[in-house]
Amino acid sequence: MKKVLILGGQGRIGSSVAQDLLSHTDAEIVVTGRNDNRKVLQNSLDKSLQLLTLDLDNLEGLRTAIKGCDLVIHCAGPFHYRDGRVIKICIEEGVNYIDVSDHRSFYQKVIQYREEAKQAGITAILNTGVFPGISNSMVREGVEKLDQTDTIHLSYTVVGSGGAGITVMRTTFLGLREPFDAWLDGKWQKVLPYTKREKVDFPQPYGATGVYWFDVPETYTFAESFKVKNVITKFGSIPDFYNHLTWITAHVFPTAWIESHAGIEFFSKVSYNMTSVTDKLTGIGVAMRAEIRGEKEGKPANYLSTMVHNNTAFSAGCGTGSVAQFLLEEKLNQPGIYPVEQVLTTDLFQAAMNNRGIEINTHLVYN
Known part of the structure; x- marks a missing residue:
């Protein structure tokens, strides 16, 4: 054994x-x-x-x-x-x-x-x-299906707490603290977390949901793993008002509030307490969408991979x-x-x- x-x-x-x-x-x-x-x-x-x-x-x-x-x-x-x-x-x-x-x-x-x-x-x-993890393998499968890959666009959304506990809240707020390097146009460029909101169509029951730039390991490792020009990684929450609260935390509140351990703990506990209430109404699911753009048989092609589950x-x-x-x-x-x-x-x-x-x-x- x-x-x-x-x-x-x-x-x-x-x-x-x-x-x-x-x-x-x-x-x-x-x-x-x-x-x-x-x-x-x-x-x-x-x-x-x-x-x-x-x-x-x-x-x-x-x-x-x-x-x-x-x-x-x-x-x-x-x-x-x-x-x-x-x-x-x-x-x-x-x-x-x-x-x-x-x-x-x-x-x-x-x-x-x-x-x-x-x-x-x-x-x-x-x-x-799940992300990273299942998301990485979804992208690998898509890259293998194309003859040539130009761009990886990977988006995630989590409903409420995702059932994952307060540690995930801490991880989210820690990710808002400073700009990070993203692989764009074949070079590393600085990106601000929780910026450039866009609506992404996830599988039902979630549908069109707002997502924002977010620093995850895939942003960094995909540039090494695959020959691509662009790696875009975006994250969002359901219900959407959590996205707006997170954006305010990242861009309106004093920077010192999310740079200190005490500030991270405060925001994490408040968010966890809020999701403990809303989880009962919304559930704790996850959805992911990986779009890999490139060429297949000499023609421009997109490979789309999606996943949804009711428990993150x-x-x-x-x-x-x-x-x-x-x-x-x-x-x-x-x-x-x-x-x-x-x-x-x-x-x-x-x-x-x-x-x-x-x-x-x-x-x-x-x-």
Whole structure:
């Protein structure tokens, strides 16, 4: 029996990953958290889970927990605040690694260990989950369908909290703090977060929804993974008034309010309390739309891929859980450190989504 350690496994995303592994593998699973949420966790999951109280600042305890595992899944965000300690210990202990990291700063911190991971023979896969994660594989499939790709336009919308907990709120507000580099016209250019609103048609029941520039890992890794001139990544919320509140936070309130830890916590808690009320009316779903523009058989063509699900956290569990399953089954073995789109093949991605009931709709249009 393979042993899996899920760091942050008692949170919303981590517990969704644990649920997926319980459903699709026979692995021994240990989930960690700073506090012992035994009653809450075991009411919602399987009692066979092993629970471990662990603070990632306890390096000795962290190493002890990792030693002897076959796979570590890092779900303890926000990843803006994380460094490479977990992946470094995994390299030293010879343990495979995946995570649900969702910011380029974390990618830039850990990619420096790529050669060490190769030499240690471990496979480390970053940015799994729903976005990033499933979104990355939707884009890879589209790029493979075209003969030449010019532009990737990737949009997401989340209903309320998405069922993903307060950590996702923190991640959103942390992403409003400063301009970021986007790959446009074949070069890096500065873009302001939560600007250039546009209406994007998502699958029903969501339809046309406002989205804005947002810094996600795909903005950075797609420029390395695919030969394209433009990578556009936009995010929005449902109901739409959350978009306007977020825009006001980013562009009207004093900058110091969203640059301080206290300010981030204030906005996150207020937003979480608001969505706790509206979630009951709107649900906690997610929709994604990937449009890949280029050429097919010498003609201009667009490849469109869409996905919708009524539970964002569940979808994230499917994305990460499927990658974990393939690693445990030794279907993914590529020593080094990679964003998920560089290592997960389209065939495996399609099989995982079909097996989990995640429907991806695609079609190719010639212009």
